[in-house]
Amino acid sequence: MSEKGIxxxxxxxxxxxxxxxxRMIKPFVKATSRPEVISDIGGFGGLFSLNTNKYKNPVLVSGTDGVGTKLKVAMLANRHDTIGIDLVAMCVNDIVVQGAEPLFFLDYFATGKLEPEQGAAIVKGISEGCIQAGCALIGGETAEMPGFYEPGKYDLAGFTxxxxxxxxxxxxxxxxxxxxxxxxxxxxxHSNGYSLARKIIFDAMGLGIDDQxxxxxxxxxxxxxxxxxxxxRTVLNLLRDxxxxxxxxxTGGGLLENVPRILPKGCKAVIRRDSWTVPPVFRTLQEAGAIADTxxxxxxxxxxGMVLAVPEKEADEILIRLxxxxxxxxxxxxxxxxxVGSESVELV
Incomplete structure (x- = not known):
């Protein structure tokens, strides 16, 4: 058979x-391992042996998310070593609010042309995120899709x-x-509101990626x-005591859309806007974009980044722990x- 051809x-x-x-990412993946991991990178599926002796009635909690248009900022800056932390964060933060300890993580990395150094930087960030969350990176998928993504462009999704x-x-x-x-x-x-942030910074303010x-x-x-x-680690620490x-x-939807997701009927959240210091970046965006408070x-x-509803008598001790x-x-x-019929979040 001829070896010539396309x-x-x-x-x-x-x-x-x-x-x-x-080969480049194997050390990063290995650094996230937990005792329950019984497979190595390269298999068709990641194997994780749940220690059922540790639980009475375990419930598995799953989550999936991406990073959104924050990816465009990483590409503009040609900095890819932290975007993986965002990917992990958006997934594990969603399940820990239900009391779940993240066990393992998988990623999906799609690109037009695989550049090993760029990809390794991304996975290094994913590994760092998994270490911070205490979960194992047990697998993933790298999809090289020429003609679908432009060279240098990529997308990420995560699963935990x-x-x-x-x-x-x-x-x-x-x-x-x-x-x-x-x-x-x-x-x-964090990883939300970047379409609006980019419109204000790059269009309304006319700034470049390296400008102040x-x-x-x-x-x-x-x-x-x-x-x-x-x-x-913070939330799991609090839940122990x-x-x-x-x-x-x-996350996406801010305080007005996310706090109501946990409120039972008959309850509303009264939030005092002067009770914390809003970081300067938000003030800059609001002023430059003339954005309404709502x-x-x-x-x-x-x-x-997180809102906890706790008994009033425990609040001070929780603040000390935090x-x-x-x-x-x-x-x-x-x-x-x-x-009946009133808003479930009241900003005062």
Whole structure:
């Protein structure tokens, strides 16, 4: 048989580059391993042996998410080493609010032309995120799709599975009138509202990726690429010693859309806007874009990454614990009775 003819590489898919990429990321993947992992990278599926002796009635909790148009900022800046932290954060933060400990993580990385160094930087960030969350990176998919993505462009998706005891699931049903709301500070924009942020910064303000972003003391790239904070270890620490009735991860939709997701009927969240210091980046965006307050609070986290509903008598001790965990936290409001037809979040 003749060896001549069109090859897969000629069509834009480089199998050798893929093999090089796998070799490059193996140390990053290995660094995230947990005792329950019983497979190595390269298999058709990741194997994880759940220690059922550790639980009475375990419930698996799954989550999936992406990074959104924050990816465009990473591409503009040609900085790819932290975007993987965002990917992990958006998934694990969603399941820990239900009381689940993240166990393992998988990623999907799609690109027009695989550049092993770029891909390795991305997976290094995913690995760092998994280490921060305490979960294992047990597998993933790298899709090289010439003609679908432009060279240098890529997309990411993440998937995580965690576990919680059935009687320890946090679903907000135990939230009652009089509960205190504690907000844990975000690290910045996290991974939400970037389409609006980019429109304001690049179009309305006319800034470039390496220009200084007014009020922040950072360049546009430095500010917009601050990784999403991973709250897993903090939340699990609190759950060991305190009663937490509900937790909301403040992602897309901001405080106005996410807090109501955990509120039982008859309850509303009264949030005091002057109870925490809003980071400068949000002030800059609001002023430059002439954004209404309501739009701000339903698009961005505005400095609060997690909201906890806790018994009033435990609030002060929880704040002390959070300080000991090096988290900045605030009492931002309380749960009040909700009249029929009224808003479930009241900003005062």
């Amino acid at each position: 090859t897969y590489k000629d069509a834009g898919v480089d199998i050798d580059a893929g093999n090089t990429f796998v 599975v965690g576990v919680v005891e059935r009687d320890a699931i946090i679903d907000g049903s135990s939230i009652t009138v009089g509960n205190t709301l504690i907000g844990i500070a975000s690290s910045g924009l 972003l007014p009020g922040t003391g950072r360049t546009v790239a430095e500010e917009l690429l601050v990784p999403t904070k991973i709250y897993v 305190f009663r937490v009735n509900g937790i909301a991860h403040i 739009e701000m609070y339903r698009t961005f986290n505005c400095g609060i 300080s000991g965990l090096h988290e900045e936290a605030f009492i931002i409001g309380e749960i009040a009775k909700c009249e």
